[in-house]
């Protein structure tokens with residue numbers, strides 16, 4: 545049974561990964577300092593083949609025994625989180641990645657970095673291909689996340705080239721699904737609870753900025769295929785279905801049968817105007833493409849938000 549460490553394993557994506565890896569019969573060690581993660585995300589996984597370690601990955605990591613795979617997912621990941629935790633965001637991208645890579649080298653483990661479409665910044669090339677270097681403002685409020693992930697990619701490639709560590713880099717585009725945190729400031733976990741409560745949807749700016757939203761199960765499948773591949777250069781994983789934020793708000797209102805109206809709040813600084821993955825590389829080398837339509841994914845996500853509201 546492969547033994548796999550997931551940092552940030554109690555977060556939205558980390559916990560989905562832990563769940564998937566358990567289904568694939570990995571022994572999973574989940575590490576999280578619970579700064580933005582939530583222990584309730586992994587409670588159902590407790591038992592044989594799963595363990596949780598509360599630890600800040602920016603501090604030295606000691607783990608006994610062999611480790612086959614390390615997936616480094618620890619980081620604040622919503623604009624609101626990294627505005628509130630700017631230094632931690634930089635530290636986990638830099639020092640945390642360093643510690644996780646050091647462990648991978650020591651254990652001769654395959655390492656996968658959760659990178660992001662944010663490395664492309666406010667892109668001047670559309671859609672974004674992996675060979676685009678991006679348009680990032682290093683000193684803007686989003687710079688803490690964007691630059692941390694860019695540094696993390698550079699460090700990962702350095703460990704690959706200099707130390708021969710088997711590394712993978714996934715550039716994750718906007719992903720949604722069950723276990724997103726209400727109030728984390730992102731569009732979908734803001735819009736769904738607002739719609740369910742028939743409260744106004746807070747669209748930032750005129751809402752004509754675009755994003756391309758991928759359902760979490762599709763993302764996780766793509767990540768697993770990348771982990772098992774021999775691709776060391778970054779790969780975009782996302783759903784190319786591009787829509788405006790206004791359209792997303794309207795679709796959520798429609799799917800929830802809500803009477804909510806849309807209101808406009810100020811657009812955050814450096815909010816990217818467009819974002820859409822070019823997934824030719826993932827299609828070609830991983831045989832991967834998304835299976836869930838945005839609407840199917842939203843229905844499942846809405847159902848989950850309804851269930852947690854009913855249980856609280």
Ligand code: UDP
Pocket residue numbers: 622623718729730731732734735746747748749753755789811812815816
């Ligand atoms: N957004 C919005 N209302 C909200 C939260 C976000 O209009 O309550 C906008 C945000 O300005 C951005 C888009 O939705 O243009 C996607 O934001 P999100 O935080 O989900 O992801 P990111 O900006 O990281 O792509």
